Amino acid sequence: MKKSYYLIMALVISCNLFSQDIITKKNGDEIEAIVSEVGINDIKYKKYGVENSPTYTILKSEVFMIKYN
Numbered sequence: 271m272k273k274s275y276y277l278i279m280a281l282v283i284s285c286n287l288f289s290q291d292i293i294t295k296k297n298g299d300e301i302e303a304i305v306s307e308v309g310i311n312d313i314k315y316k317k318y319g320v321e322n323s324p325t326y327t328i329l330k331s332e333v334f335m336i337k338y339n
Contacts, residue, residue: 290318292337293328301328305336
């Protein structure tokens, strides 16, 4: 019983570690990203799937919505 509990917990945690967010811009472009910070005027993110990606910044006024996964 304990083994199955730990297995389920490990799967849930690992799914959250590899989740990606989708940033949809007002012009319709979509960015697959990992959002790290949402500030007052901007959003900081790293590109999803790119190792050692730099942190990018986009103005909130350019963003239509963010879909968190």
